[in-house]
Amino acid sequence: MNFDFSDDSKLLREQAQRFLREQCPPKAVRQVLEGRAAYAAELWRAMADMGWLGAAIPERYDGAGLGYEALCVLAEELGRVLAPVPFISGVCLAAEAILAAGTEAQKREYLPRLVRGEQIATFALAEGVGEPREAAIRTRLVDGRITGSKWPVPDGGIAQLAVVAARDAAGILLALVDLQAPGVTRHALAMVDPSCDHAKIEFDNAPATPLGTAAQGWDGVRRLLDRAAILTAFAQVGGATASLEMATAYAKERFAFGRPIGSFQAIKHKLADVYVATELARSNAYYGAWALSSEAAELPLAAATARVSASEAFFLAAKENIQVHGGVGFTWDYDCHLFYRRAKLLALSLGSQRYWKDRVVAELETRNAA
Amino acid sequence: MDFDDTPEEAAFRAEARLFLNANAARKQRSSGAHRYGDTDAAEVARAKAWQAKKADAGFAGITWAKEWGGRGGTAMQQIVWNQEEAEYDVPPNIFLIGLGMCIPTMIAYGRPEQLRRYVLPALRGDEIWCQLFSEPSGGSDVAGLRTRAEKRGDEWVINGQKIWTSGAHYSDYGLLLTRSDSNTPKHAGLTAFFIDMHAPGVEVRPIHQMSGASNFNEVFFTDLRIPDEQRLGAPGAGWKVAITTLMNERLAASEIRRPDMQDLLELARSVEIDGRPAIADPAVRERIAEWHAQNAGLTYTRFRVLTALSRGQTPGPENSIFKLVNASKQQAVAAFGMDLLGMAGGVIDPAVAPMHAMFQDSLLSAPGMRIAGGTDEILRNIIAERVLGLPGDVRVDKDVAFNQLPGGR
Numbered sequence: 001m002n003f004d005f006s007d008d009s010k011l012l013r014e015q016a017q018r019f020l021r022e023q024c025p026p027k028a029v030r031q032v033l034e035g036r037a038a039y040a041a042e043l044w045r046a047m048a049d050m051g052w053l054g055a056a057i058p059e060r061y062d063g064a065g066l067g068y069e070a071l072c073v074l075a076e077e078l079g080r081v082l083a084p085v086p087f088i089s090g091v092c093l094a095a096e097a098i099l100a101a102g103t104e105a106q107k108r109e110y111l112p113r114l115v116r117g118e119q120i121a122t123f124a125l126a127e128g129v130g131e132p133r134e135a136a137i138r139t140r141l142v143d144g145r146i147t148g149s150k151w152p153v154p155d156g157g158i159a160q161l162a163v164v165a166a167r168d169a170a171g172i173l174l175a176l177v178d179l180q181a182p183g184v185t186r187h188a189l190a191m192v193d194p195s196c197d198h199a200k201i202e203f204d205n206a207p208a209t210p211l212g213t214a215a216q217g218w219d220g221v222r223r224l225l226d227r228a229a230i231l232t233a234f235a236q237v238g239g240a241t242a243s244l245e246m247a248t249a250y251a252k253e254r255f256a257f258g259r260p261i262g263s264f265q266a267i268k269h270k271l272a273d274v275y276v277a278t279e280l281a282r283s284n285a286y287y288g289a290w291a292l293s294s295e296a297a298e299l300p301l302a303a304a305t306a307r308v309s310a311s312e313a314f315f316l317a318a319k320e321n322i323q324v325h326g327g328v329g330f331t332w333d334y335d336c337h338l339f340y341r342r343a344k345l346l347a348l349s350l351g352s353q354r355y356w357k358d359r360v361v362a363e364l365e366t367r368n369a370a
Numbered sequence: 371m372d373f374d375d376t377p378e379e380a381a382f383r384a385e386a387r388l389f390l391n392a393n394a395a396r397k398q399r400s401s402g403a404h405r406y407g408d409t410d411a412a413e414v415a416r417a418k419a420w421q422a423k424k425a426d427a428g429f430a431g432i433t434w435a436k437e438w439g440g441r442g443g444t445a446m447q448q449i450v451w452n453q454e455e456a457e458y459d460v461p462p463n464i465f466l467i468g469l470g471m472c473i474p475t476m477i478a479y480g481r482p483e484q485l486r487r488y489v490l491p492a493l494r495g496d497e498i499w500c501q502l503f504s505e506p507s508g509g510s511d512v513a514g515l516r517t518r519a520e521k522r523g524d525e526w527v528i529n530g531q532k533i534w535t536s537g538a539h540y541s542d543y544g545l546l547l548t549r550s551d552s553n554t555p556k557h558a559g560l561t562a563f564f565i566d567m568h569a570p571g572v573e574v575r576p577i578h579q580m581s582g583a584s585n586f587n588e589v590f591f592t593d594l595r596i597p598d599e600q601r602l603g604a605p606g607a608g609w610k611v612a613i614t615t616l617m618n619e620r621l622a623a624s625e626i627r628r629p630d631m632q633d634l635l636e637l638a639r640s641v642e643i644d645g646r647p648a649i650a651d652p653a654v655r656e657r658i659a660e661w662h663a664q665n666a667g668l669t670y671t672r673f674r675v676l677t678a679l680s681r682g683q684t685p686g687p688e689n690s691i692f693k694l695v696n697a698s699k700q701q702a703v704a705a706f707g708m709d710l711l712g713m714a715g716g717v718i719d720p721a722v723a724p725m726h727a728m729f730q731d732s733l734l735s736a737p738g739m740r741i742a743g744g745t746d747e748i749l750r751n752i753i754a755e756r757v758l759g760l761p762g763d764v765r766v767d768k769d770v771a772f773n774q775l776p777g778g779r
Contacts (some may be wrong), residue, residue, distance in 0.1 A: 001373060001374070001377070001379075001446075001673060001676045001677050001680050002371060002372050002373075002374070002677055003371060003372075003373065003670065003674055003676070003677045004674065004677045005371070005675035006371075009491075027534065039633050069371070085604065091507040123550070123554040211668050229559065238610060241641045244758075248760065249760050251760055252759070252760065252761065259761075259764060260760075260761045262754075262760035262761055263760065263762065263763055264763075265747070265750075265751065265756075267760070268750060268751060268754030268755070268760050269747070269750040269751075269754065270753055271758055271760065272749075272750035272751075272754045272758070273752055273753075274760060275553075275748070275757060276691050276694065276695060276753070278381075279667070279671055279688070279691060280663070280664060280667025280668065280671065280691075280695070281667065282671060283662065283666075283667050283670035283673070283674060284666055284670075285670040286371075286670055286673075287666065287670045289371065290371045293371060294371075304659075305662065305663050306661045306665065306667050308659055308660070309664075309667055312660075312663075332434070354652070354656065356659075357655060357656045357659030357660065358652070358655055358656075358659070360659035360662055360663065361649070361655040361658050361662075364631075364658070364662060365635075365649070
């Protein structure tokens with residue numbers, strides 16, 4: 001039994017922790033939250049220099065070729081500090097889509113640019129209210145021109161390139177769209193978590209190229225979401241862990257009724273429950289990491305399970321962190337609300353809890369029938 | 371990452387399988403009756419015979435030193451054995467408390483001639499041990515116990531009552547914690563002994579549980595006389611002895627409780643809501659997904675613990691998570707399964723109720739799971755204080771003589 005990250009991954013985690021503690025303090029998140037920056041550009045550049053943007057990209061496309069364990073570690077550490085960078089949309093979705101579905105020429109053209117941080121990419125799926133589903137994709141690709149409306153698109157304001165879920169006569173496909181081309185209009189969207197850039201993107205006969213030679217179909221989109229769900233689960237586990245650490249530290253130093261509030265069982269039991277939820281989520285995420293690294297057949301169930309567990313844990317940890325802090329936790333100046341906002345946003349970005357719970361049972365049904 | 375055995379673990383697993391195949395039948399998964407009932411005399415006899423067979427083949431005291439009849443093996447080998455044995459239809463392990471807690475305490479505090487007399491018969495299952503700590507006035511607060519030990523010459527005289535003693539009715543010896551001094555704060559006035567459960571002055575009365583079964587007992591002591599040689603540790607140092615016992619709590623083998631997730635899926639498929647299988651109902655799907663996520667989380671948390679164990683690390687208080695999550699989940703799944711049966715959900719007749727009334731049985735045994743071996747509340751305290759490092763609660767009884775406490779005497 002060796003259900004643990006490799007020594008190399010652990011070393012990477014230590015380095016990432018040290019680096020992010022320095023380079024991504026809450027102040028950096030507030031820069032974006034309070035509208036003074038669209039994202040942490042300097043941090044993003046440093047991440048590119050360290051090879052993080054291509055951690056799981058093979059070396060022949062200028063990636064670091066470290067594999068998915070490494071990418072999971074980075075997702076967790078970036079999630080812990082709420083790094084305001086286009087990591088999930090760009091690295092975990094767009095680059096993954098190109099790697100999985102692109103032609104050799106497309107991979108050679110785009111991946112090195114993304115890995116080096118010369119270009120920011122995102123993944124445009126949602127078309128307004130609703131869960132990820134095939135029927136909801138109305139954006140059309142006809143003769144190399146794309147038309148439709150995508151919102152919300154994470155990092156849609158800062159990206160230069162988008163992988164867009166669309167349909168043509170044959171069905172669902174993924175298309176590459178230059179977001180600076182004519183026919184593309186972007187509006188910034190105010191979000192519950194303003195530390196993540198989001199936009200509404202209108203495509204009006206904008207030039208677009210299908211990704212790969214054959215249409216991916218909805219299954220291709222779903223595979224992409226499954227993989228991103230595992231990586232996002234690590235970001236959520238990181239955020240939950242940070243929230244729990246904040247709450248625990250405060251419960252030790254805050255005195256009321258003549259004693260530290262952490263000595264009251266009402267606080268202890270609350271934080272014990274947060275610990276339990278976070279550890280269950282961490283273990284489910286670990287299993288997801290194993291499924292990603294080994295391309296296991298169990299990946300869809302592992303992904304849905306990790307997602308359900310992590311979304312629940314992060315939101316629980318974030319809301320109880322505010323509660324343990326009491327009144328100051330509700331102020332703008334304390335950092336509790338940064339985690340609360342991000343927890344809810346991440347729990348929606350790839351589809352709601354209801355959607356992923358349904359996916360869990362659907363996967364259990366197929367396995368049980370087999 | 372992988373889920374593979376090391377070569378040493380694989381070799382041991384093969385050895386265990388060889389023995390099990392030759393001596394026991396593989397378990398069949400059945401949705402048949404699965405009641406948590408009494409352990410009767412015939413079952414005790416079967417358990418003893420199986421234990422002797424295991425001991426002869428070196429599978430009884432896997433982590434014990436060779437000098438005590440053990441194998442001198444690793445904790446991981448014990449886990450491998452537990453995993454393999456769980457696949458076979460073998461009698462219940464009624465020796466866990468004795469071998470996991472009582473005898474290790476004896477080895478730490480007993481005299482050499484006592485160890486020569488008691489260790490091997492316990493290992494072979496010829497003699498069964500129980501643990502006599504909990505009392506009506508000391509459950510979660512064990513050190514609040516009142517059973518009195520009075521020194522008279524070379525003997526001690528014991529009067530009082532224990533409760534929740536698992537297996538006292540078939541045990542031969544017991545590890546006893548008493549109050550020998552009421553004039554000191556509660557932890558300082560305790561003394562530990564081992565006793566003969568068949569001695570005059572010991573009376574065992576089974577407790578009729580709400581589930582209908584009787585797994586626990588009350589044990590009454592009326593002028594029980596114990597020679598001083600049976601004292602473990604110094605007079606007044608009983609708490610230290612008790613800590614030794616509790617430190618040896620086993621890393622619980624992953625006990626397979628029914629109904630499990632597969633049973634729940636089976637029920638949700640077979641029962642209809644508004645003319646459709648219940649499993650098609652979104653509300654039902656949400657609940658099943660939540661329990662699956664908890665269940666999977668526990669499974670993979672256990673894998674993480676096993677990985678640490680496999681590297682020679684000792685599991686810590688994090689282990690409280692397993693029972694804490696499982697017990698409440700068991701209760702919730704039972705209640706939900708019954709809910710799916712609508713007006714007939716309350717029928718517990720196994721001949722009529724779906725899946726042999728497994729959900730109804732589980733509802734009635736689940737409250738005990740949330741209490742036995744550390745209540746939900748105590749487990750949360752352990753996580754909060756020993757894992758998260760939160761400060762201890764205010765202890766009003768800490769520096770007060772036991773007989774000055776409300777209810778202390």
